[in-house]
Every structure is written in structure tokens, then in C-alpha cells.
Amino acid sequence: MTSPAVSSRALPHPERGEIRLEGVLHALSDPMRLRIVRELAAVGDELSCSHFDLPVTKSTTTHHFRVLRESGVIRQIYRGTAKMNGLRRDDLDDLFPGLLDSLLDAAARQAVRVGSG
Amino acid sequence: MTSPAVSSRALPHPERGEIRLEGVLHALSDPMRLRIVRELAAVGDELSCSHFDLPVTKSTTTHHFRVLRESGVIRQIYRGTAKMNGLRRDDLDDLFPGLLDSLLDAAARQAVRVGSG
DNA sequence: GACGTACTACGATGCCTATCGTACGAGTCG
DNA sequence: CGACTCGTACGATAGGCATCGTAGTACGTC
Helix, strand or coil, rough: CCCCECCCCCCCCCCHHHHHHHHHHHHHHHHHHHHHHHHHHHHHHCHHHHHHHCCCCHHHHHHHHHHHHHHHCCHHHEEEEEEEECCCCHHHHHCCCHHHHHHHHHHHHHHHCCCCC | CCCCCCCCCCCCCCCHCCCCCHHHHHHHHHHHHHHHHHHHHHHCCCEEEEHCCCCCHHHHHHHHHHHHHHHCCCCCCECEEEEEEEECCCHHHHHHCCHHHHHHHHHHHHHHHHHHC
8 A cells, every 4th residue: 555666677768968859749640648748737747648648558558658768758667566657847948948847738629629629 | 143033933922811720830840841931031032942951852942832832831932943932931921920939939948859950 | 476567569451652654735935 | 945943742661559369467356
């Protein structure tokens, strides 16, 4: 019942200086991944992969989380059997000030406009 | 020597309301297209396709401009033999306030950081 | 150890796309 | 008209990618 320790399984992340704008934009240009990021931003905390109820299989979900991690948008840590996901807000805000908030705002506006969020 | 009239050849553009964030992000996630948009924004005016000296063939250049147009990022008009390209700043700013400037700022920062612009 | 849960790895598939080359159309200038 | 420039269309190619299914690994619990 105590919170599980961080596993030794390591996951490769790009350094802050390795994050490329093109990669971030590509990662966010997929509706499924944009949805994940919006949810992470809304909660403002780490979420497990299984928390998300996406209309794709778990294999595909794994794929999307990997794309987000490898592009530098999220940080992933194993915690027991769960894999926690958190936005790399500090890194992104440092590299691209205001961009993440603009993107989230744009996504929110579109959701209102199109009527799905 | 008089400026040529707008040709009758029409080009399909998405309406403002049809522009989707995912499409815009995807369009800008390509280095060649991001470069085109940065240049258009820097000049702040319409530019002909031939103005750009991209390291790809003309066929590929045509392809990139079409992607930018169909995603709603630029507007294209034939003017004589030239095809003028202009950012759809008004539409983008209305749909996604602040996003374009954040993206351009992010691209500029990265260019300084990586050392190519 | 046995079982269940959370996530992964791998292969397959079908689609999208960045690129090229060549051949062509539209417009301007002489 | 003829020559030239600008850009398009089409086909080909090679690589990327979103998706799935199945089999498997890591971890916690009993």
C-alpha cells in the first residue's frame, strides 16, 4: 500500500538542449497525442498510461507515449508496474517561452469551436 | 512593366473555420516549410515561390507550398507567371491568438541556439 | 511460486509523404 | 509566332508512421 519505488528500468529522454521545435510540433500534430498533452496539462501532475482512455489499442498508446517522450514533450518514469507521464513544462518553457501555453490555448479554443471538449 | 493582373487560375483554400490546429502543426513540423513561413513572416509581405532558394527541386517546393496552403497557413494568388504567397496572419490570429508569434519566436530562438539563423 | 496487472517488443499492414525527374501549361517579352 | 520563365502534373521511389494482434517481461500481491 506504500507508494511503489521508482524502478531501475531506465527510459531514454532527450536533454533539454536536444529538443527540437520541429519534433515537438510533429508530436503535437497527432490528435491522439495532442489529447494526451492537453489532459496532462489540465491535471498538472503525472498520470499513468492506463489513466487515459484512448480509442486505440494499448500497443498504439505505447507508441504515442514514446513519440511524446522522444520528442521531449513528456517525461516518463516507471513507478512499480505503472509508468508515470509528466509534461516537461520547465524545459519547454525555457526553450520556447509561451509556446506551450499558446498551443494549449489554441487546442482549447478549437475544441470549443468544433465542439468536442 | 505594369504589375500583372491576378490570373483567373483559382487555387483552393480552406475557409477560416476549416483550419485545424493539427494541420497547422503538421505543416510547420517540416524544416523546409517552417523556413518558408519564417521568411514570409520576416518580410511581412507576399513573396513569389521563386524568391525562395530552397535546397530541393522545384517540384518539391511546389509540394511544400501546397501543403502550407491546404493547411491554411498561407494564401496563394497567381499574379502573371508568378505565384504570390502570403501568411494568413489575420485568420490564424483570430483562430489561435498568439500562437503564430509564439511559434515564430520559438523558431527564432532555436535558430540562434543551434546556430543557423 | 502462482496469478494478475501494466506495459513492451516485434512483425505486419496500409497509408501518407518528401523527394526526384520529366513533360507540360500559362504568361510575358521581343 | 517563338523563346523564355514560372510553376504544375504525374509517376516513381523510398522511407516514415498510425494502427493492430500476439507474445512476452517487469512488478506487486496472494
